[in-house]
Amino acid sequence: MTELQVRAATPADLDAVLAFWKIAAEGTSISDDSDGVARLLARDPESLLLAEEEGELVGTVIAGFDGWRCHLYRLAVHPDRRRRGTGGALLAAAEARFTALGGRRGDAMVLDRNELAHHAWRAAGYAPEPQWSRWVKHLDD
Numbered sequence: 001m002t003e004l005q006v007r008a009a010t011p012a013d014l015d016a017v018l019a020f021w022k023i024a025a026e027g028t029s030i031s032d033d034s035d036g037v038a039r040l041l042a043r044d045p046e047s048l049l050l051a052e053e054e055g056e057l058v059g060t061v062i063a064g065f066d067g068w069r070c071h072l073y074r075l076a077v078h079p080d081r082r083r084r085g086t087g088g089a090l091l092a093a094a095e096a097r098f099t100a101l102g103g104r105r106g107d108a109m110v111l112d113r114n115e116l117a118h119h120a121w122r123a124a125g126y127a128p129e130p131q132w133s134r135w136v137k138h139l140d141d
């Protein structure tokens with residue numbers, strides 16, 4: 001098996017990451033465009049983690065720390081590369097980042113119907129907190 005490398009993305013990776021999410025990620029995010037990802041990297045440069053095998057992008061996770069909480073987004077592994085530990089390795093790298101920054105708890109938003117994701121999050125030690133709901137307001141309406 002080829003060795004998996006996890007590294008922080010740079011602005012040069014932006015197009016490849018956006019293309020990758022189209023095939024590997026679940027649904028779309030409001031920030032899934034060049035401006036959105038560029039803004040993330042400008043604000044928190046080490047937050048977008050890429051998993052690569054022989055230089056090929058096989059997985060991503062955003063490990064965003066805002067100084068208060070640790071938020072995980074865009075956990076995605078290429079459909080042909082799943083069940084080989086990549087998702088778990090990305091979450092381990094994200095958690096190592098959070099811990100080094102003083103973070104105390106990782107949060108992820110996970111769709112109720114995304115059972116595939118539930119397996120992976122549970123395997124990594126995450127559990128839902130059903131007493132919370134997500135409250136949103138779109139700021140550009």
Ligand SMILES: CC(C)(COP(=O)(O)OP(=O)(O)OC[C@H]1O[C@@H](n2cnc3c(N)ncnc32)[C@H](O)[C@@H]1OP(=O)(O)O)[C@@H](O)C(=O)NCCC(=O)NCCS
Nearest residue numbers: 025026075076077082083084085086087088117119120123
């Ligand atoms: C969720 C996802 C990132 C998992 O990535 P992955 O590389 O396959 O995960 P791993 O190989 O590290 O799996 C870790 C553990 O999760 C559990 N798991 C992962 N996929 C599973 C599945 N299809 N069925 C049962 N358990 C599963 C297993 O316990 C697995 O360990 P094991 O293979 O030793 O049994 C991947 O399926 C994916 O990209 N899904 C689409 C995008 C998505 O839904 N992302 C989550 C958004 S919240």
